[in-house]
Amino acid sequence: MTDRGLLKIVLICGGPSFERGVSINSARSILDHLQLFDVQISSLYVDTNKRFYRLDLHHLYSNTPEDFDYLLSLDDGLSVAELQTELKTCDLVYPLIHGIYGEDGELQSLLEAYNIPFIGSSSGSCARMFCKWSATQYLKQLAFETWPCTLLDLKNPSEQITQFLSKYGKVILKPTLGGSSLGVHVATCEHSAHTAIHSITKKYGHSILLEAYCKGSEFTVIVMDHSKGPVALLPTEVELKSSELFDYRHKYLPSEQTHLHCPPRYPAQTVNTIQEEAEQLFKAFDMRDYARLDGWVVEGKIYWTDINPISGMEQNSFFFIQASRLGLSHSEALAYVMNHALSRYSLPSLMLKSCPEKIKVPVLMGGRTVERQVSLMSGANVVFKLHASCQYEAVPYFLDEQDKVWPLNAIHLVSHTTQEINHLFAKQHQIRIGIATSILTLRRRLGLRDIELTEIVPITQPISLNDFCRKIRRSDNALVFIALHGGMGENGYLQNLLNHYAIKHNGSGPQASQLAMDKYAFGLAVNRFQIPKLSALPKLKVETRARPASYWSYITSILSATEIILKPQSEGCSFDIYMCSSEREFDSVLEEKPNQIFIAERYIQVDSLYAIDKQIVHEVFEGWFELTVVVWESSGEYEVMPPSITIAKNKILSEEEKFQGGTGINLTPPPPHLISLNQRKMIQDSVKILAQKCRFKDYCRIDLFFNHLTNDMVIIEANTLPALTASTVLYHQMLGGKIKRNPREMLEACINKQISAEFVGD
Numbered sequence: 001m002t003d004r005g006l007l008k009i010v011l012i013c014g015g016p017s018f019e020r021g022v023s024i025n026s027a028r029s030i031l032d033h034l035q036l037f038d039v040q041i042s043s044l045y046v047d048t049n050k051r052f053y054r055l056d057l058h059h060l061y062s063n064t065p066e067d068f069d070y071l072l073s074l075d076d077g078l079s080v081a082e083l084q085t086e087l088k089t090c091d092l093v094y095p096l097i098h099g100i101y102g103e104d105g106e107l108q109s110l111l112e113a114y115n116i117p118f119i120g121s122s123s124g125s126c127a128r129m130f131c132k133w134s135a136t137q138y139l140k141q142l143a144f145e146t147w148p149c150t151l152l153d154l155k156n157p158s159e160q161i162t163q164f165l166s167k168y169g170k171v172i173l174k175p176t177l178g179g180s181s182l183g184v185h186v187a188t189c190e191h192s193a194h195t196a197i198h199s200i201t202k203k204y205g206h207s208i209l210l211e212a213y214c215k216g217s218e219f220t221v222i223v224m225d226h227s228k229g230p231v232a233l234l235p236t237e238v239e240l241k242s243s244e245l246f247d248y249r250h251k252y253l254p255s256e257q258t259h260l261h262c263p264p265r266y267p268a269q270t271v272n273t274i275q276e277e278a279e280q281l282f283k284a285f286d287m288r289d290y291a292r293l294d295g296w297v298v299e300g301k302i303y304w305t306d307i308n309p310i311s312g313m314e315q316n317s318f319f320f321i322q323a324s325r326l327g328l329s330h331s332e333a334l335a336y337v338m339n340h341a342l343s344r345y346s347l348p349s350l351m352l353k354s355c356p357e358k359i360k361v362p363v364l365m366g367g368r369t370v371e372r373q374v375s376l377m378s379g380a381n382v383v384f385k386l387h388a389s390c391q392y393e394a395v396p397y398f399l400d401e402q403d404k405v406w407p408l409n410a411i412h413l414v415s416h417t418t419q420e421i422n423h424l425f426a427k428q429h430q431i432r433i434g435i436a437t438s439i440l441t442l443r444r445r446l447g448l449r450d451i452e453l454t455e456i457v458p459i460t461q462p463i464s465l466n467d468f469c470r471k472i473r474r475s476d477n478a479l480v481f482i483a484l485h486g487g488m489g490e491n492g493y494l495q496n497l498l499n500h501y502a503i504k505h506n507g508s509g510p511q512a513s514q515l516a517m518d519k520y521a522f523g524l525a526v527n528r529f530q531i532p533k534l535s536a537l538p539k540l541k542v543e544t545r546a547r548p549a550s551y552w553s554y555i556t557s558i559l560s561a562t563e564i565i566l567k568p569q570s571e572g573c574s575f576d577i578y579m580c581s582s583e584r585e586f587d588s589v590l591e592e593k594p595n596q597i598f599i600a601e602r603y604i605q606v607d608s609l610y611a612i613d614k615q616i617v618h619e620v621f622e623g624w625f626e627l628t629v630v631v632w633e634s635s636g637e638y639e640v641m642p643p644s645i646t647i648a649k650n651k652i653l654s655e656e657e658k659f660q661g662g663t664g665i666n667l668t669p670p671p672p673h674l675i676s677l678n679q680r681k682m683i684q685d686s687v688k689i690l691a692q693k694c695r696f697k698d699y700c701r702i703d704l705f706f707n708h709l710t711n712d713m714v715i716i717e718a719n720t721l722p723a724l725t726a727s728t729v730l731y732h733q734m735l736g737g738k739i740k741r742n743p744r745e746m747l748e749a750c751i752n753k754q755i756s757a758e759f760v761g762d
Contacts, residue, residue, distance in 0.1 A: 006040045007342075007350065010090040012107065013055075014046040014065055017099025018182050018203070021064045026096045026313035028060040028726060033330045035388030035744065037350040044078075044086065047614075050101060051077040054086070058735040061743060063727045066611035066647075066665045073614035084114055091347055092338070093118040095310060099178055103309050104130040117345040119338060121309045125286045129307040132176045132209050139304055142284050144277065147296065147303045149211040151176070154201065160210055161193045170213035173197060175204040186213065211305075216298030219264055221274055222311060222322045223282045224446060225289050225340050230282040231445045232275035233322040234438060237264030259423070260416060262321050263434040266297060271438075274302055281307065288344070290337045292318060315384055315726060316414045324410040325435055326442055327456040330384060336446070355390035361751055362472055362480050363394045368401035369486035370575040372418045378724040379483035380413045385744045392751055397468065399484065400425075404462035411457065425460070432457040469501040478503045479754050482721055486571050490721050491517040504754040508697045508720040515694060516718040517570050519599045526715045529693050534686045534704075534713040542566065542598040544590040552583035561602035569597045579603055604705050604714065609647045609674075611665055618674060623709030625674065628666070629683065629702045630722070630733040631691040634753060638691050640684040641733035642669035668732040675708055686713060696720060698750055701730060 013027035014020050027043060034041055045055035045065070053075060059068045078086060087093065093116055095107050105127035111118045121129070129135055133151045140146055148168070150160055164171045165188075173196040174184040183204050185196035200208050221235040239259040264271060278293050285307065292311035295304040311319045315330070323333035339349045365379025366372055379396060386394040396408035398421055406425060415421045424431060436453055443450065463471070472480055480498060482505050488494045492514035498505045507513065515522055523536035540555055548554065556562060563581045566589055576593065580586040581603075589598075606626050608619035630641040647665040669680060687702055701722035705714040722730055724747075731743045741749060 006038055007092065007348070008040045008042070008090045009034065009338075010087065010093045011041065011043045011060075011096055012046065012093060012102075013043065013060075013096045015097035015099060015101045016046070016048045016050055017097075017101065017178065019098035020048075022312055022314070023096050023098050023102065024060060024062065024065060025726065026098070026317075029313050029315050029317075029330075030094060030096065030334065031057060031060055032315075032384055032388065032744075033334050036331045036352060037335070038353055039350065042090070044083075045072070046097060046101065046107075047072065047077070052083050052086075053077045058732075058740075058742065061727055061731040061735065062666070063729075064665055067667060067732075069611065069614040070616050070667070070671065087111070087114055087116045091117065092342060092345070094338070095120055096313065098310060098312065099182075104177065117341070117347065119341040120289050121285075121287045121291065125288070126309045129285055129287075129291075129309050130177065132174070132306065133207070135307055136209075138285075139281075142281075144281070145301055145303045147211060147214060147298075147305060149209055152197070152208040152210045154197070154208065157194075157197060157210075158190060161187075161190050164210055164212060165190065165193070168212040172211040172213055173200060174209055174211070175200055176207045176209045178204055214296050214298060214303075216296040216303075217264075217266075218294070218296055219266075219274065220292055220294045220318050221278045222319050223278050223287070223291050223293065224336065225282075225287070226446055227340075227343075228445070230279045230287070231442060232278040232282075233442065234263045234325045234435070235266075235271060235274050236318050236321055237261040237266065258416065259420060260321065262325055263431070263438075268437065270297060270300065270302070277302060277304070289341050290319070315380060316416055321414045324414050325456065326439060326446070326448070327410070327451050328448075329387065329410060331387065353390065358389065358391060358393035359477060359755070360395050360475070361386070361392045361477075362397055362475075363483055364397050364399055364405070364480055364489075365483040366399040366418055366421070367484045367487055367489055368399075368403070369484075369489075370571065371485035371487075372401075374723050374725065375483055375485045375489070376415070376418055376421070377726070378485065381726050382481060382483055382724055382747060383413055385747055388744055389748055391748055394481070399465070400462065403465050403488075405465055405468040406462045407458075407460050409456075409458060425462075428457060428459055432459070465497070469497060469503060472503055473501045477755060479751070480505050481751065482506055483724060485721060485723060486517075486575075490719070491570060504757065506698050506721075506750050506754060508695070508700065512695045512697065513720045516696075516700070516720045519567065519717055520569055522718060523599075523601075523715070525694070526690065529690065531686055531689050531693075533682070533711055534690065534715065536715045537601040537604075540600045541569065542590070542600045544594050544596055544598070547590060552580075552586045555586075555600050559600065559602050563603040564600050565603050566598045566600055569599050606705065609645070611647065616667070616671060616674070620709075623707045624705045625670070625708060626716075627670075627683065627704055627706050628729050628733075629687045629704065630730050631687060631696060631700050631702065632734070632737065633691070633697050633699065634749075638688050639737060640688045640691070642680065642736045643675075643683055644668040644729040644732060645670040645674060646729075666729045666732060668729060668736060675706070679706075679708065679711065682711060683713065690715070690718075694718065698753065699730070699746075 011027045011030055013023040015023055031041060043055040043057055045053045053072050062068055093111055095102055095118055097107060101107055103126055105123035108123035108126055112123055136146050152160060171187050173187060183200050187193035187196050218238040219235045222233045223230045292308040294306035295302055313319055320330050335350045342349055363379050363382050365375045367375055383394040383396050386392050396413060398406045398408050412421050412424055432453060435457060472478055480503055482489055490513055492510035495510040495513050515525060520539050520541060523539050526536040540558060566578045568576050578589045604624050605621050606624045607621050610617040626646045627643045628646060629643045632639045644666040683706060701719045703716040734741045734746045
């Protein structure tokens with residue numbers, strides 16, 4: 001215990017596996033939800049060489065470890081003695097390393113050697129679970145059904161591959177020592193199988209499991225420990241609509257191609273059997289506290305394939321999805337697991353912070369734009385962040401594709417997509433019945449109080465957007481936090497509507513929002529402002545209908561370019577953006593999007609930047625970098641945050657790299673050898689002038705190209721309601737501002753401004 005009597009919790013994340021990005025996501029999520037308790041939290045990071053570092057908590061809001069790995073290269077890390085001292089001063093360690101080192105028992109063995117209390121299974125238990133081949137053999141000994149598989153003979157694999165292909169037609173190859181999503185390949189012939197082998201051995205460097213391809217239904221189930229025995233929660237069924245594998249991308253990036261069903265669409269007896277067998281496996285492997293077990297249902301039979309001693313703990317992970325079906329919030333579910341571990345070491349349970357009555361703040365998310373999935377991520381993240389606030393209680397609402405507004409609760413907020421939310425609304429009666437059969441039993445087995453089913457699955461109906469505004473107007477604080485992206489959320493429509501009802505809101509007013517959303521008009525405005533060294537590229541409107549002959553030649557001639565970027569005139573910043581270097585590519589885009597109005601502009605080739613072994617490798621082409629700059633406005637005063645330099649794997653920054661934790665790399669601020677301190681100040685000063693002239697309010701994000709050789713700046717676009725997803729660069733930069741605000745503090749400050757201000761229309 002600390003001097004103040006607080007429990008000291010240490011999160012250990014990172015690790016040598018390719019899942020270290022997911023590990024950062026898990027640690028960040030745990031950090032958010034522990035804010036509700038009287039605890040002292042610190043973090044240790046393990047690099048790819050298994051070296052420990054003290055990690056500032058703000059680094060947990062990074063997209064990837066590469067965001068800060070280059071900073072760690074300046075530090076030697078903790079010595080063995082320093083690590084032991086660091087661990088000895090904590091009350092409880094939460095291991096959050098996925099894959100090798102975190103789940104194979106090695107980290108747990110170190111903690112056991114130091115006699116450090118920790119959450120999760122012992123080193124011996126983890127070792128038995130982690131190797132897929134060994135775990136399968138143990139499952140067979142226990143008389144559980146296992147899917148046909150064999151350990152591949154890497155010296156002479158052809159015979160085994162031919163045998164499996166002839167028998168099953170299609171095979172799966174995956175590393176035996178790895179997570180459940182990375183390095184998994186489908187092969188339909190011997191050539192593709194050998195290609196997969198080469199890819200796996202090159203990247204993972206260890207043995208390979210060869211499996212028959214499964215055409216059944218995939219599921220996953222969380223098991224939570226209790227003093228009277230383990231309790232398996234309601235399983236989640238994974239429905240893939242257009243893919244052969246539930247791979248890393250489908251698991252961690254919201255996609256309409258994946259639908260998660262909880263409860264699953266299985267017969268009651270199948271669900272009961274999954275739960276019973278999961279609990280038996282939890283005991284057989286001598287697990288502790290919690291675990292995630294994956295398997296398949298094939299023709300009524302249950303096959304177990306993966307046992308994960310450390311479940312992913314992202315905001316909408318399987319753990320939190322299944323906990324929500326019990327009526328448990330993220331903090332409550334997390335506290336349950338942690339308190340079970342604390343009791344094992346005779347330590348006191350977590351204590352909630354004492355908070356006064358909170359002010360309710362409606363948060364609106366969803367919509368019908370192509371950015372609706374990002375909006376869901378943003379809105380849910382705002383709700384989760386504010387859950388730990390002692391000032392505000394976020395009340396979530398969902399705007400559907402018919403512009404109807406629905407109230408949301410916990411089971412909606414852990415959904416991966418807006419389609420899943422729509423499904424929950426459409427099937428709310430059936431889902432209530434599916435949960436009702438087991439919810440009371442499960443809660444009692446876990447020692448939880450009985451609750452009404454309406455607290456978990458309320459039967460709700462939507463209201464019109466105007467009725468929603470009237471409802472908010474009648475509340476004590478007429479305020480809406482907008483978490484929409486694109487469309488009516490950023491083009492001024494919603495801002496005008498809220499102004500009509502005298503409802504305060506975050507972000508800019510109608511005129512500034514409309515200007516920023518229209519990329520053509522915004523480009524003209526930027527050039528009209530005549531800010532030194534700052535401009536926008538010449539742009540052409542491209543009509544997809546009735547386009548003239550030689551359209552490509554005309555556009556490239558006017559723009560003096562051989563490669564052009566096509567982007568929607570009035571849409572978000574990451575969708576439907578195309579780079580065209582030929583007439584064929586250009587025509588293909590216009591035919592694919594017949595109703596879209598595009599803006600064409602010259603493609604700018606940025607310098608090549610790579611993050612390799614904690615070092616930033618820079619190859620100069622023309623001197624251009626892509627930067628993101630966050631602006632914070634309060635009472636007419638503007639602060640421009642230290643910029644972030646973005647590193648894209650391909651020519652255009654992808655949706656994953658921009659919004660999904662564990663993918664894109666953003667260096668905040670850029671290292672001085674890339675952009676000097678004087679250049680950084682010049683960028684911030686110029687962006688400040690731009691934000692003032694545009695009358696942006698609260699906060700915004702401005703993307704631009706900067707030439708480090710000439711100091712020229714080319715504005716890409718401005719976002720008046722930038723994404724507030726779990727690891728957005730907005731959070732990185734706010735933590736680097738004059739007043740360092742963590743994400744919750746930033747959201748509170750934004751709401752404070754609205755609460756305290758008199759209503760003023762645009």
